[in-house]
Each structure stands twice: as structure tokens, then as C-alpha cells.
Amino acid sequence: MSLALRFKAGGSGGNPSMAPTMTSVHHHRSTTKQEHKPFKSRHASKSALKDAAKGKIESARAEKGQRKTPHQQVMSKLARRNQAKQLRMNHKEKKEGEEHIFQGVDGAAKHIAIVPLSNSIDPYSAINLLNESVDIARLEVTSGIVPVRVDRFRRNLLYLPASFDLLKALDVCKLADWVVFVLDAEQTIGEEEDLFLKALEGQGITNVTAVVQGVEAKVPAAKRSRHLTDLRIAIGRYFPALDKLSSLDSKSDCSNLVRSISTASTRGIRWRDDRSWMLVENVDWSSPVNGAATAAVTLAGTIRGKGLNPDRLVHVPGWGDFQINVIREVPKQGQKRRADEMDADVPIREWGPTADQDDLAELAPEQADMQDVASTAATTEHKGVLLDDHHYFSDDNTHIPPAPKKLPKGTSNYQAAWFLEDVSDSDSDMLDEDRDGDIAMDAADSLGPEDGVVANGADAMTEVGQSEYPESEMHVDADEEEEARQLEEFRASRKQEAEEDLEFPDEIELPPNVLARERLAKYRGLKSLRTSEWNHAEDAPHEPMEYRRLLQIADYKKSLNSALKESLAGGVLAGTKVEIELRDVPISLASASAPASLFSILRHEHKHAVINLNLTLNSEFEGPLKSKDEVIVQIGHRRLVVNPIFSASGQTPNDVHKFDRFLHPGRTAIATFTGPLTWGSVPVLVFRRETPSDNVAPALLDSSINSAEPGHLRLIGTATTLAPSSSRVVAKRVILTGHPFKIHKKLVTVRYMFFSREDVLWFAALPLWTKRGRQGFVKEPLGTHGYFKATFDGKINPMDAIGVSLYKRVWPRPAKTFEA
Incomplete structure (x- = not known):
């Protein structure tokens, strides 16, 4: 073994100072070019720059890379301070302007809604505990509203007690500046409370806080802090702005709560504050003249929200819409007189309507239609079904x-x-x-x-x-008995398949003795539901009589801004205590319950239009909601009984949307009906009337409903208003299916779709399709029993089903006023 290998192997022999020799690797440079720093002073001198700029003007176009938005502008420290100061001052002036109506001895009272979350809680007991915390004597009141003057914070408060009743709580909360939920110490959020709080949240709610009663008696001292935290988390799922729960057993908590209610600014409800509204404190009926069916009614209260314009109509929940006869100011009780002022009666200010006052017409006036509906139909008899905007096989073919x-x-x-x-x-x-x-x-x-x-x-x-x-x-036609037997067997097998897998939700089956062209006379074909043009002229004979008299809005956004801006100018200012005299109120309403509120409606909101709602059905609702079933909707300050039709949501190029027969729980669809217009995006609550025998939570019932069919209301969904549109087409689809009797490559003999030769010829222009994605067309009829040949774009499977789609426009139904 060599010396080098012995050292590499870790041998002990040899000189330990010697290291193994390593072969060096030669590395070439990637390039031999030397990069020098360029000399950049060619055009840097002042004279060179002037020569380059000769004859040029400053461009008005922004330079590339320049910051354009206000948030991207580079500002100096002084400018940033000045901007922050201006924003702070504007915000302060706005809040002071809103809170100005509550200041002074005669200032408007803040509305405080006391809403218990249990039937065992007494709201008047909670009101007394809050009053005693700020040194106000106990009030022996068990019904009605409770006005209070808090001298410590120089504010007037008006307590609005509610109950664990859904409709009553909704009516109270829509008039409140603060909502105080009262919980029991052993409160749990079950299904009843869940739907109750969801309804209040869905309507739109202002400042929210919560108090708990019975904590010291029912919860040990060591667990109170944790118990209150758990309750706050449970309520916080519905109202995230809630940061603390107060205890009614603690006087300091109650005092701090009253201070917050009295001094803190209110958030308000957007749809409510865009209009003028009033809490009705007194109702005065005048005597009818000469036994008339109507009389004048005077409602007293303090105007809130926007200024009240006497030219606009007002809506009284439970009564309807009315015109204003006159508005009279109520003198302030605490107003001081000057020393040189006489004791003579000061003239009362009045505001009356002008010639521009809105009328009570719901529909446009009828106009003499010079064109007869019958004349709009074709003068010659059609020979085929309408496909898109053309009747095929109906042209003059003499030249062929x-x-x-x-x-x-x-x-x-x-x-x-x-x-x-x-x-x-x-x-x-x-x-x-x-x-x-x-x-x-x-x-x-x-x-x-x-x-x-x-x-x-x-x-x-x-x-x-x-x-x-x-x-x-x-091809040989079978006799009638054999044809009926084969049809029976085929449909029995198809029903069994439909139960296993719902592949054709819109499929219909026509009896053999029914002509399809007569049964489906109102239907038409479309090459594409999304892009094909819809021929509106064919809808004229089936159009409802009042449909052309509905309100047509060409530019919804522009009209909305115009109506909102109009409400900002003129009228009686908010915070003014007034008496509003309504004209032509039916005498029959005198026996009904007194109204609790009054809302001024914007221009055109009394007129009827095609209303579209983006409706979501609660996932807890049992079973689907069928289209055209009766439901009760609350749109802002209105409650209507409607039979909506459901359709697919989204935008399409031709504004045609598929009709949905059912709305399943947890899903969203567009609900359409005709009724009074409501400007803006307003939250909507959807209720359904149920019989007392149903297992309905007591909190979700309204025991004050009097109708021919006694029942209760249950919250089943929420919605939002969309722009009204009478040109939006809701198309109901039906599917006729056939069976591939014989298949030869792309040529198929189809049966059981039609049962007469005339029907095949009538619907021959419609495109065919299969559930596996094949497209085809009718080639020629066979025999007299409805068999026909069809050509497809590929070979189809014998187990495939052949279908044809037909569409018919569905018209929305009018709404009715909900009477409680």
C-alpha cells in the first residue's frame, strides 16, 4: 500500500506532519471584458440641459411612477398634522351636530330599548334599578313608555320596554338609540334566543349593551367574573361591538351604564336615518264630516333623522301611507322669555304642503293603447315553436x-x-x-x-x-296496447332511477293523449339560456294587466342619489316637537291599536315596481321553501305579504334567469314580486306563518295576529333589496325526455318524447341534448306515434337519456299589506 493511501486510511506510520497532496483545478474567467464606470456628465451641465429643453412645454400628463391617490402623496410633517386636525374637527362637528338635539332641558329624549331575553324577566324592574343608580325615585309603572330626566348628566331618556316577542321587539328596536338586553344569571342561548337575536341583528341595530340580573343570588362569588365573561362571549357572537356586561346588582355598574347611554354618541341605523321618522306619543282623532268614511288624525312626537318635508308621504306601520295636511310646532315648555317680551301668545309655526306634494297613486295612469294585443300576433299561423327570436318552418318557402x-x-x-x-x-x-x-x-x-x-x-x-x-x-308502428305497455314499463324504470339520483329536476311527462304543442303553447326554445335573445313581443298576450303601469327606472343609481339628496334639504328640522295632521285616514282604523311610529318615505317610494330580494334561507329551516308560497317580509319600516318567485342569482348578458321551483335551506336565490319601492340597500326579514300545532319556539310567535287562518310567524330567512327591474326575465324550464330506441353510430331513433307526428314537426327546430353532454337535432319524424330520427355530434350510450328544454316567462305576483 502506498504512503498516500496509508495516510488516507488513517494509518499510524509515516511522518504525521506530512499532508496528502491535492490536485488544483484551473478556473477560467467567464469573460475577459473589463467593465469601467461610465462617464455620465455628457448632459449634466446647465447649458446642456437648457439646450435639450428648448422648444418643449411641460406635459400635463402625470409622470411615470408619480403617486396619484391621496394616501400615496408624500406630505410634510406639518401638512400631515394639519390634515389630521381637519379630519378631527370635521368628525367632532358632525357628532356635535347629531348630539345637539339632545342638549338642554327641552332637548329630544334618547330612546332606550329594554329587551329581555326570557319571559321571566321584567323590563320595568330593570328600568327602576337603572334609575335608582342615578338618584331617581322609583316609578310605579307597569305598562307603556317611561320618560326620565337625568339631571346628573343633563339628558332626557325615554325607556321603551319590550318583551320576549319577536315582532314587538323588532318594532321597539327600530326606534331605539340604544338597545339594552337584559339576561338572567342562568341564561343560555338556545334555538329560541338564537333566532331572536339573529332577527334583531338582521333588521339593523344601533348601539348595543347588555345587563345581567340575579348574579349575586345565583352565581358564587368565585365564579362571577368567569360567568360574566362566558355570557359576554355568547352575546358577542351576534354583536361584536359589545365589550362588557354590566350587573344590575351593582349600583356602580348601573350608574356607569346610564352615563354611557346619556353621553356617548349614537351609531344609528342607516336605512332609518336616511329618512325622517318619529316616535308617536299621542294620537288625536277629529270628528268625521257628514258621516264620511275618513277623518283627519293628528300624531304628536319629536322628529328624528332627516328633516320632515310636508310634500312627501308618510307611512304609519299597520295603517298605511297618507298625505300630510299640516305640521304644527309644539312650543317648548322650558323656553325663557325676554324681559321686554309680552305675554301674548306666540304664533305657532306651521308647515303645509305645496303643489309638488306626492299623490297616493301606486300605478301609472292607464293610457289608451292604440295597438291591439291581438294585432301583435303573427298574421299567419306558425308552423313551429319559437326558438330564440324566430319561428322556424313558418317562412314562405315557395321560392325553394x-x-x-x-x-x-x-x-x-x-x-x-x-x-x-x-x-x-x-x-x-x-x-x-x-x-x-x-x-x-x-x-x-x-x-x-x-x-x-x-x-x-x-x-x-x-x-x-x-x-x-x-x-x-x-319502421313499423306498434298497436296502441303494445305502445301503452312499453311506455308504462319505461316510465316505471325512469321513476325508480329518479328516486336514486335526481338528474332531471325540471322533467315533465305528458300523457300520450295530450298534444305537446297545446300543453306547452306558452313555451319557447333557447339555444342558450345565458346568451340567447329573449323575444319580448311574444310575452304581450300573457302579460299581467298592471305590468306596464309599474314604475320604470332607467338609471337606478342616479335616481337613488337624487332621492337621497332631496331629503337633505328643507323640511322641519330634526329635534323639533311637532303635531302632524294626516288627511283622509279611514275611520275603521280607530278601533285598531294605536300606531307607535311614523316614517317619512322618499319620493316615488309609494309607487309599485318589480322588487328583487337577494334571499338566503336559514339552514335550520326544515325542508325547502316552494316558489309562490306565502311569506311575510319586513323591508325597513314595511311589512308585506308576498308570494315570491325564485330565480338564479347573478348577471347574464340577456338578463334571463332560470326559475327555481324550490329554495333549499342554506342556499341563496333572487325572490321577485311586485310591491312598493324602497330606495337603497335595505335589510329584509322573511317570516312564515305557522299553525300553533307546529313545534315553534314561544319567542318566535306573535300572539297579536288576527287573521282568517290563525297562525304564528317564524323567522325563516334574511334578504337584501336589489335594484328593481321590470326587464328581468324569469324563465321557467321544462324538460321533455326521450329514450334512444335504435342507435346506429350518430343516427338515433328516439321515442317517448312526443306522441304524435305533428308534435315532432312543431318542435323540430329545438336543439337536442343528452345528460352525457351530446348535442343533436331532429332529422325527420317516423310514423304517427311520435318517433323520430335525430343526429348527434357523436355516438351516444344506450343508457343515455335524450332531452329537449323549453322555457316560459313567469310573472311576479303583487304584494299585499300585512295586517296585524
């Missing part, structure tokens, strides 16, 4: 040469005119006549099997093949 006839050899053009199309002569020599009118002599000698012709002899009767496929065997 006739189909070839079977003629004997040597027949001239003059002689051919004497042969009818239904001629049949099996003993004569016949051939096909070209479409050009010329006689094709000895055509059978030049055609082969690939052309669809079987050459049995020179004198045999031949026919030009109409297909690229070989000649199939002769």
Missing part, C-alpha cells in the same frame, strides 16, 4: 324547389307535373328527380352503399339517400 319525386325513367318536366307527391307504383320504373328539375338518368349506377342506396338492379325503384348513414330497417 320542391322535394324530389319518384318518377319513371324518361319522364319530362311537363309530364312530371302530373304526378302527385303521394303517388305509389311498385310495378313501374322510377328514379329521383334532382332539385334543379333535371332528370338524373341511371342514377343508381353511379351511387353506392355509402350514399344510402342499395342497388338491386337497373330497373329497381331507387331514391336519393337523405343521410350519410346506411339504410335502416323499415
